[in-house]
Amino acid sequence: MAKALREPKDTSAQAIARLREAGLRPTRQRVELAGVLFQSGDRHVTAESLHDEVAQTGVKVSLATVYNTLHQFTEAGLLRQVIVDASRSYFDTNTGDHQHFFVEKEGLLIDIPGESIAVAGVPAPPAGLSVDRVDVVVRVRRN
Amino acid sequence: MAKALREPKDTSAQAIARLREAGLRPTRQRVELAGVLFQSGDRHVTAESLHDEVAQTGVKVSLATVYNTLHQFTEAGLLRQVIVDASRSYFDTNTGDHQHFFVEKEGLLIDIPGESIAVAGVPAPPAGLSVDRVDVVVRVRRN
């Protein structure tokens, strides 16, 4: 049996463990969504793209549940939101320190490792404000 | 006559000149919007905030016209768009090189001068892509 091909049962088991650790009840829908999101490497999804992708695996999950789940996963620290577009939300399975290239026309996000990039000279915020995070978006386009 | 208090006629004349230079017909609505946008220093507005603000001066401009005008001003290089929120668009009268603090809960943008901030270590984008611009958003919150 090839090691590269994970068994569905493996993926489910991992997803269930991950959900339990996060304090989320492992429902059929959450297990399926977690499977799709976390079985491969780092991913960037929108609610709609994830909904479509899950639909293609044959499992039926409502769009409302996809939204609920993305928000719950984000609150639980399994995902983070990435803001690059004024009209839709992206969610990122990479919750570590990193930044993004964004290909606007394609809605495509590409990670930039946190170690490789640095922002210098950020002034102290005005009195009464403190820095939450610093986001860098490198907007790129096809040649 | 105090110099600090600009006459309406002055503001209009400036707005009309600015519109003509940009190749835009100086209609009553555009003159009014340009007046509000450009008479004071750098500003960050949303369509709705600008619409409300203009309404308070007693002038009636439809929301559709506010949207049209913001886009036309942006195409003409009088404004630029700032993306900090996944659900609404901000427009910035400062079209020069600079970055932003963003107070999410209040929808408030604060400029960071371009000279003070620097991004180092941006990798070359993947083949076939070229950098359009680099945006930095320093997300801050009230203490």
Added chain:
DNA sequence: TCAACGAATTAGAACAATTCTAAACTGTGA
């Protein structure tokens, strides 16, 4: 000065993304 014409404005409909509601269903612990 004014008619004519293309440009601009507008109300309201349409749209897209997201959130809400409240009824049906399901996972879990006893």
Added chain:
DNA sequence: TCACAGTTTAGAATTGTTCTAATTCGTTGA
């Protein structure tokens, strides 16, 4: 296996934005 809180869902509602097509306006040439 039951009961119940937690979850899912269809569909309605909401929000920000864009579109449509009818009206109004700004400019220009006579």
